Amino acid sequence: MDLRRIKEPRIPGAGNMKVCREIEMFPEIGKPVVLAIGSFDGIHLGHQAIIRSTLVKASALGGEAWLMTFHPHPRAVLKPDEAPLLISPGAQQLQLLESMQLDGVIQVPFTQELASLSPEAFWERLILHIPDLRAIFVGRNFRFGAHAAGDGRLLAELAENHGRLEVMITEDVVDQAGVISSSRIRAAVQDGDFSLVGKLLGRDFVVRGEVIDGRKHGRQIGFPTANVRPESRLLPPPGIYALRVYVDHQAHPAAGYIGANDRFLVEAHLLDFKGDLYGKVLEITFVRHVRDHEDFESQDALTEQIASDVRKVREILQQSG
Numbered sequence: 001m002d003l004r005r006i007k008e009p010r011i012p013g014a015g016n017m018k019v020c021r022e023i024e025m026f027p028e029i030g031k032p033v034v035l036a037i038g039s040f041d042g043i044h045l046g047h048q049a050i051i052r053s054t055l056v057k058a059s060a061l062g063g064e065a066w067l068m069t070f071h072p073h074p075r076a077v078l079k080p081d082e083a084p085l086l087i088s089p090g091a092q093q094l095q096l097l098e099s100m101q102l103d104g105v106i107q108v109p110f111t112q113e114l115a116s117l118s119p120e121a122f123w124e125r126l127i128l129h130i131p132d133l134r135a136i137f138v139g140r141n142f143r144f145g146a147h148a149a150g151d152g153r154l155l156a157e158l159a160e161n162h163g164r165l166e167v168m169i170t171e172d173v174v175d176q177a178g179v180i181s182s183s184r185i186r187a188a189v190q191d192g193d194f195s196l197v198g199k200l201l202g203r204d205f206v207v208r209g210e211v212i213d214g215r216k217h218g219r220q221i222g223f224p225t226a227n228v229r230p231e232s233r234l235l236p237p238p239g240i241y242a243l244r245v246y247v248d249h250q251a252h253p254a255a256g257y258i259g260a261n262d263r264f265l266v267e268a269h270l271l272d273f274k275g276d277l278y279g280k281v282l283e284i285t286f287v288r289h290v291r292d293h294e295d296f297e298s299q300d301a302l303t304e305q306i307a308s309d310v311r312k313v314r315e316i317l318q319q320s321g
Contacts, residue, residue, distance in 0.1 A: 016103075017094075017097065017098040017102055017103065017104060017105065018103065018104035018105070019094060019104065019105050019107060020104070020105075020106050020107075021106075021107055021108070021109065022106075022108065022109070023068075023106060023108060023125055023126065023129045023130070024129050026106065026129050026130050027104075029063075029064055029132050030132070031062060031063045031064060031132060032058070032061040032062065032063030032064070032132055032134040032135075033058075033063055033064055033066055033130055033132045033133045033134060034054050034057045034058040034061065034063055034064070034065050034066065034134060034135045034136075034137070035054070035066045035067070035068055035130065035133060035135070035136050035137070036050050036051055036053075036054040036065075036066070036067045036068070036136075036137045036138070037067075037068045037069075037136060037137075037138050037142065037144075038050065038068075038069065038138060038139055038142055039069060039070060039073060039074070039182075040067065040069045040093065040097070041073065041084070041086050041087050041088060041093070041182045042087030042088050042182050042185055042201060043088060043093065043096040043097065043100075043201075044087075044180055044181070044182065044185055044200050044201050044202065045173050045180050045200060045201070045202045046139065046172060046173040046179070046180045046181065047139075048100070048202060049170055049173050050137050050138070050139055050170045051065075051067065051097075051100050051102065053137050053168065053170055054066075054067070054102075054135075054137045055100070055101065055102070057135050057137070057168075058103070058135075061134055061135070063132070063134065064103035064104065065101075065102050065103050066102065066103055066104045066105065066106065067097060067102055067104075067105050067106070068105075068106040068108060069093070069105065069106070069107055069108070070107075070108050070109075070110040071090070071107050071108070071109060071110060072110055073086065073110070074110050074115070076110075077110050077111065077112060077115060078115060084182065084183070084186065085186055085232060085233050085234035086232050086234060087182060087185055087186065087189075087201075087205075087232070087234060088206075088232075089231050089232045090231060091208070091231075092206070092208050092231065092232075094107070115146065116146050117145060117146060118145050118146055118149070119144055119145030119146075119149050119150030119154055119155075119158075120145075120158065121145075122144055122145050122150070123150075123155070123158045127162060127165075133165060134164065134165055134166075135165065135166050135167070135168065136155065136159065136165070136166075136167045136168070137167075137168050137170055138152050138155065138167070138168075138169055138170065139152075139169070139170055139172070140152065140169055140170070140171060140172055142155075142169070152167065152169040153169075155167045156169070175199070175200075180200050184200060185197055185200050185201060186234060188200065189205060189234055189235070189236055190234070190235075190236065190237065191236075191237070192236040192237055192239065192241075192289040194236075194286050194287065194288060194289065197286075204244075204285045204286070204287070205285070205286050206283050206284065206285050206286075207228075207230040207231070207232055207234075207235065207266065207283075207284050207286075208230060208231050208232075208281065208282070208283045208284070209228040209229050209230040209231055209266070209281065209282065209284075210228070210229065210279065210280070210281050210282075211226045211227060211228055211277045211278050211279060211280050211281075211282060212227050212228070212229055212278075213227070213278065214227035214267070223255075223269045223303075223306050223310070224269065225257070225267040225268055225269045226245070226267070226268045226269075226270065226277045226282065227265060227266075227267055228265070228266045228267075228268060228282055228284060229264065229265055230264070230266060230284075233264050235258060235263065235264060235266070236258065236286065236289065237258070237292075237293075238258050238259055238260045238263065238292070238293035239257075239258060239289060239290070239291060239292045239293050240255065240256065240257055240289075240290040240291050240292075240293075240309050240313075241255070241256040241257075241258070241286055241287070241288065241289055241290055242254075242255065242256070242286075242287040242288045242290055242312075242313040242316040242317055242320075243255065243256040243268055243284055243285060243286060243287060243313075244284075244285040244287060244317070245268050245270055245282050245283070245284050245285075246282060246283040246284075246285075247270070247273075247275075247277065247280065247282060248280075251285075252270045252271065252272075252273050253270070253271045253272075253313065253314065253317045254268045254269055254270045254271060254273075254284075254313070255268070255269045255271070255290075255306075255309055255310050255313040256268045256269075256284065256286070257269075258293070259293065260293050266284055268282070268284060269306075269310070271310065271313070271314065287316060287317060287320055288316050288320070290309055290312055290313060290316070291309070
């Protein structure tokens with residue numbers, strides 16, 4: 001399943017995928033349930049392999065394919081200073097999961113109470129509230145329970161004692177540089193290496209955020225920008241970027257700027273676009289890094305450079321299709 005083919009953003013919950021916020025709220029299915037469990041930040045190629053296996057098994061059993069993830073990220077609760085910058089937060093994650101044709105997602109609130117459960121107590125809660133559970137898929141590095149004491153092997157032992165339930169530990173997906181992981185993707189984004197990011201994700205890198213009021217400096221020099229504060233703070237370094245910006249599900253070519261003074265704001269100049277964007281939620285696809293940030297001695301020099309950047313962005317986007 002190639003998520004690169006998903007060109008138009010989709011609204012989470014607009015399709016048939018069910019979403020519940022607690023294990024205790026799991027609906028009565030009446031058929032076998034196959035469950036993938038993990039953080040699934042980014043839904044990269046490794047995650048996609050786990051999800052594909054879940055879908056195949058559910059189809060073979062005539063059941064439903066579900067995924068359990070946690071919000072916020074467990075490290076944000078257990079070790080806030082080490083919390084990772086999320087690749088696909090919240091609604092974005094649900095959007096991607098829905099595109100993979102899962103029947104449902106359990107987005108469990110990760111709390112200190114949940115973190116304090118022993119692996120056995122977590123297991124008991126799982127099988128109590130999902131009585132039709134027949135198979136579980138996890139990654140090789142999956143951990144659960146207090147102090148991360150449980151792993152895939154313990155999960156398999158608990159399942160074997162329960163009967164009629166199997167646990168599959170999915171092998172890592174690797175490329176020439178090693179295991180495909182969220183940490184590698186975060187590093188590539190922060191390096192502005194979108195070619196590598198695309199290869200690891202299996203799709204383009206996208207951020208999502210609302211258009212907010214700005215200084216309107218771009219408008220004064222003939223290059224108005226939409227100022228977007230992304231939901232995720234994972235962004236490339238300061239500089240100019242070729243973008244595709246989705247407005248009401250319609251893609252528009254754009255030149256993007258991330259400044260040195262505000263690293264968590266994306267200024268997007270949509271090419272040949274007319275309309276009011278204030279208050280809209282935009283999805284921004286980063287296509288390629290154009291140049292690094294630099295300061296200019298005069299407004300004329302800045303305006304001339306922006307015009308050159310816009311020409312370069314047009315060329316890049318035309319070549320990339």
